[in-house]
Amino acid sequence: MASHSAVLQLNSLGYEIGGRTLMRDLDLTLNAGESVSVMGPSGSGKSTLLSCALGLLKPDRGNVQVAGVDLAGLNRRKLAEHRRSHIGVVFQFGELVPELTPVENVALAALLSGVPRATAYADAARLLDDLGVPRSDAATATLSGGERQRTAVARALVNKPGLILADEPTGALDEANRDSVADLLFSLPKRWECALLTVTHDRDVASRADRTLALTDGKLL
Template identity: 60%
Template sequence: MSEPVLHVRGLGYAVGGRRLFESLSLEVRAGESVAITGPSGSGKSTLLSCVLGLIRPDTGAVEVAGTDITALRGSPLARHRSRHIGMVFQFGELLPELSPVDNVALAALLAGTSRRDAYSRAVSLLEELGVPPTKSSEHLSGGERQRTAVARALINSPALLLADEPTGALDAGTRDRVADLLFDMPARHGCGLLVVTHDHEIARRADRALAVTGAALSAANGTETGTQ
């Protein structure tokens, strides 16, 4: 069985006098997809922020690729995030004035990859994901923007791929095609995938579907998960 690329242990976090998490535990392994659902305000996106190191939990550890990111600060945290985590946002968050290949290659250049290698891998990923060449990303369709965002998230060969409502802004047909692509990534690229979504149809595509209930995670049948 593969090693965990994400291991959350005893996570506790409160904000505004409200406790979002209490002793929350979660594992995601290489080649595995996990979906997390829950109502607005339940803490789904906050959990992703903890995994990214953008929010520091009150208690617990968040290990990504074997390193507890809660112990990292500044440049070491940014380097570890860049090397080991890829992120897909709801609206793609592309720079519209740049071409798809420039958007994807930029993430590799910022991680210290040579220009030649960054552009070579960007072109390869975009071809694999079926994104047409264009001079500006603003001319892409919604599905093409999300496929470009997936390519950008994969450019540095991350151990962990995160997606925050990746199909929330898409029509039904495009949603299904992007979901097919996204949940195929763990097998094709050997990464772990953690998806946050309000869409239970999307969540059912994952190897495991969990729900934020109270301050913990529960399986789809309502059983409390504890450590995965």
């Protein structure tokens, strides 16, 4: 993927729920190699914004393009395929399978995308080494919070997506692990030539991004 090519484009998005306007002609362009943090109080629409970028929610107005493709034009199967190929997600609590080992958790994401078993496990082991997760045959549930989030980052990267979405990725971590995981996340765009969109309440985490935006009155400022 060429540097500075648009990976995510949100064009004039509008979204209302329960009589509340969460997005009002909202625009955002995110390029390869670039990171953006979005801040805002609870209920301001940050998670809704990520859900639209994932194609899980359809905006009332406007369109979402990921890797140059308008998500609204894809049927359910094509949307799932496009999401697996182009988007990786890091959740606040990791959302890993606790009974599986770290390498099994990461390899699973590749296997679900049709990657051969040997390749999936080799890629998973290499990523975990690169991201500083100790090799272990223990269940992921036994890892520290920071190690689990690093495993979640590896899982998000294993299919080589152009776009990483992170939803409060450090919200469940102590200060030392927060800083370590945040430093790792915001190093990804340059190291992996991907784009990173993070929503967070943490101003210190948000400040690591190339751009920090506030979701206010339905717009990004």
